[in-house]
Amino acid sequence: MNEQVRGTGHLNEGYVFKLYIAGGAPNSVRAFANLYAICRKHFPDSHRIEVIDVMKEPLRALEETVLVTPTVVKLFPLPAIRIIGDLSEEDAVLSALGLPQKEKP
Amino acid sequence: MSDKPQLTTIRKICSGIEGFDDITCGGLPLGRTTLLMGGAGSGKTVLSLQILAFSAAKHGTPGIFVAFEENARRVAANGEIFGWGIPELEKTELYFVDACVRADVVKSGAFDLTGLLVALEAKASEMGAKIIVFDAIDVLLGLLDDPAAECRELYRLSEWLTLHQLTGIVTTKVEDGQPAVSGRYGFMPFMADCAVLLTQRIVDRVAARTICVLKYRGSPHVLNEVPFVIGPHGIEVGSSNGIHPEPQPFDEKISTGVERLDEMLCGGIYRGTNALITGSSGGGKSSLAGAFIAAVCKRDERALYISFDENSRDIVRDLATLSIDLAPFMESGLLRMEAVRTESASSEEHFMCIKRMINQQQPRCVVVDPLSALARVGGGLAARAVAERLIYLCRNKGITVLFTSLLEGSDPHLETTTLHVSTIADSWIQIYYTLLNGERNRAVSIVKSRGSKHSNQLRELIFSESGITLADPYTAGGEVLMGTLRQEKEVAATLKRAGGV
Numbered sequence: 001m002n003e004q005v006r007g008t009g010h011l012n013e014g015y016v017f018k019l020y021i022a023g024g025a026p027n028s029v030r031a032f033a034n035l036y037a038i039c040r041k042h043f044p045d046s047h048r049i050e051v052i053d054v055m056k057e058p059l060r061a062l063e064e065t066v067l068v069t070p071t072v073v074k075l076f077p078l079p080a081i082r083i084i085g086d087l088s089e090e091d092a093v094l095s096a097l098g099l100p101q102k103e104k105p
Numbered sequence: 106m107s108d109k110p111q112l113t114t115i116r117k118i119c120s121g122i123e124g125f126d127d128i129t130c131g132g133l134p135l136g137r138t139t140l141l142m143g144g145a146g147s148g149k150t151v152l153s154l155q156i157l158a159f160s161a162a163k164h165g166t167p168g169i170f171v172a173f174e175e176n177a178r179r180v181a182a183n184g185e186i187f188g189w190g191i192p193e194l195e196k197t198e199l200y201f202v203d204a205c206v207r208a209d210v211v212k213s214g215a216f217d218l219t220g221l222l223v224a225l226e227a228k229a230s231e232m233g234a235k236i237i238v239f240d241a242i243d244v245l246l247g248l249l250d251d252p253a254a255e256c257r258e259l260y261r262l263s264e265w266l267t268l269h270q271l272t273g274i275v276t277t278k279v280e281d282g283q284p285a286v287s288g289r290y291g292f293m294p295f296m297a298d299c300a301v302l303l304t305q306r307i308v309d310r311v312a313a314r315t316i317c318v319l320k321y322r323g324s325p326h327v328l329n330e331v332p333f334v335i336g337p338h339g340i341e342v343g344s345s346n347g348i349h350p351e352p353q354p355f356d357e358k359i360s361t362g363v364e365r366l367d368e369m370l371c372g373g374i375y376r377g378t379n380a381l382i383t384g385s386s387g388g389g390k391s392s393l394a395g396a397f398i399a400a401v402c403k404r405d406e407r408a409l410y411i412s413f414d415e416n417s418r419d420i421v422r423d424l425a426t427l428s429i430d431l432a433p434f435m436e437s438g439l440l441r442m443e444a445v446r447t448e449s450a451s452s453e454e455h456f457m458c459i460k461r462m463i464n465q466q467q468p469r470c471v472v473v474d475p476l477s478a479l480a481r482v483g484g485g486l487a488a489r490a491v492a493e494r495l496i497y498l499c500r501n502k503g504i505t506v507l508f509t510s511l512l513e514g515s516d517p518h519l520e521t522t523t524l525h526v527s528t529i530a531d532s533w534i535q536i537y538y539t540l541l542n543g544e545r546n547r548a549v550s551i552v553k554s555r556g557s558k559h560s561n562q563l564r565e566l567i568f569s570e571s572g573i574t575l576a577d578p579y580t581a582g583g584e585v586l587m588g589t590l591r592q593e594k595e596v597a598a599t600l601k602r603a604g605g606v
Contacts, residue, residue, distance in 0.1 A: 020220055022217075022219035022220050022223060025217075025219055027214070027215045027216060027217065030214070030215075031214075034214075054219075054220045054223050054224055055223055058223045058224040058226065058227030058228070059227050059228060059231070061220050061221070061223070061224040062202060062224045062225070062227075062228055065203060065204065065205075066220050066221075066224070067204050067206070067218070067221045067245065068216040068217060068218060068219075068220055068221060068245075068248070069216060069217065069219050069220030069221075070216060070220075071216070071220065081209065081211060082207060082209070082210045082211065083210070083211040083212070083213055084210055084211070084212055084213070084216045084248070085212050085213040085214035085215055085216045086213070086214035086215045086216065087213045087214055088213065088214035088215065089212075089213040089214050090213075092211055092212065092213040093211070093213045096211040096213075
């Protein structure tokens, strides 16, 4: 996966994410899909996802103290938050991002 | 060509810690995983960093330290207090990874260690690292919060180490008092090739540390728990099975510092052996020890006097009243006097400390006054082992040791010492109090003197301004006369001689 940019519009007012993945590992692939889906749903026009493959840039992971994969860092808006896992527990992600959670049936 | 797998014996990396290499029969397994387990403050981080720093400094083996719990900078700084030269090593051989798990991290779904391992792999090959420490792996595993996942990730780690032929040191917490193979991370010792348990206990209000090798695949190891201390230069591990006494040649006798006592011992005590002086409180054990050390210094031999009861200045002052002047020898450096507070450390720490002093001073004779003070801390069993090791350490170095021991209990004829050291003593001098005719007199006798003839008499011990001596034996009706009775007899004898002229 290469560095990807999704969405248009006023980026400095939108959401900026860094996603650290380990090549095509299943949980990495799921994390990307889940993050992309959340972005499309909640801020379709104002998000950017930078994907960093630690297989390709291993030393960068050390510098940025990424221990586990997948890891998502929300850089903007501040404060920065760090989420680990494949983002399958959507409620936890939404709550961390300060978004309304899915309504319980 | 043979299809049989090659049998290779385990290669080991030396830890640089003498006692640790002893109990592991040569150090940690090269290219395999070693697990260090222990409670909080048991010394896991220090031990792992010490081994890493030693390999880097002594063998130029680069290594990586991954700190999951403490800030990596702080780990490095803490290591520096031991003087391992970490700042210098960090330029090329050592690399610290700050892998503290942030408190504010949010978990959502499955993850694994692949990222970290890939990153470490790149770093390891960049710097040629051969050893890698994962400190407090339990903190990282705790994030997974799923026993199956924790187990899976540990195996991933272990396999990764094996694949890249890295020597791994993994530390993890275990609850104190729990067997290491129970509880949440009970599977860990099974995964590792070598598992070591560090324990810290409070015995008689003094902390005592022990280390034990639980398993070591493909290698023999010592099964016992062995004491260790964290000294000024890092971890020092005590010897496992004590020190084996080597036979000493009995050829030269040295003076006890009291001429008449030498006569009773037919010339003194053999060089390189040990002598025990026992007696009740105030009996004069320290004075006899002082006379001995003064004689040593007068022969221009280096000496070490370790006192657990009094400070050096008081001892010197008290001995001066017996015409024993130690001050010039102390000034010249021939004599080193050290006052040690028993309660300040465990008996093992005292042992390590005395060993260091012996190595610094290089004495030919040592006095430990009283050795029984060791029993006041850290439990009798540990203190006894320490007393024994101390005696054997000196013996193997050819050092003559004189140690005193307090006799406790009301029966002076019981003749046992607190530490049961009388059995390993080569010579045993006993000081008695005799209460007779309204007087308290000191008497001395030789209980044993191995390999030498010795007097069987009980002689009065006299302390005076002119020094220490033994009175001439005067017996009457089969009893040794002491004090006033002896003086009367002496006067009578003198008068008789005078009358006879």
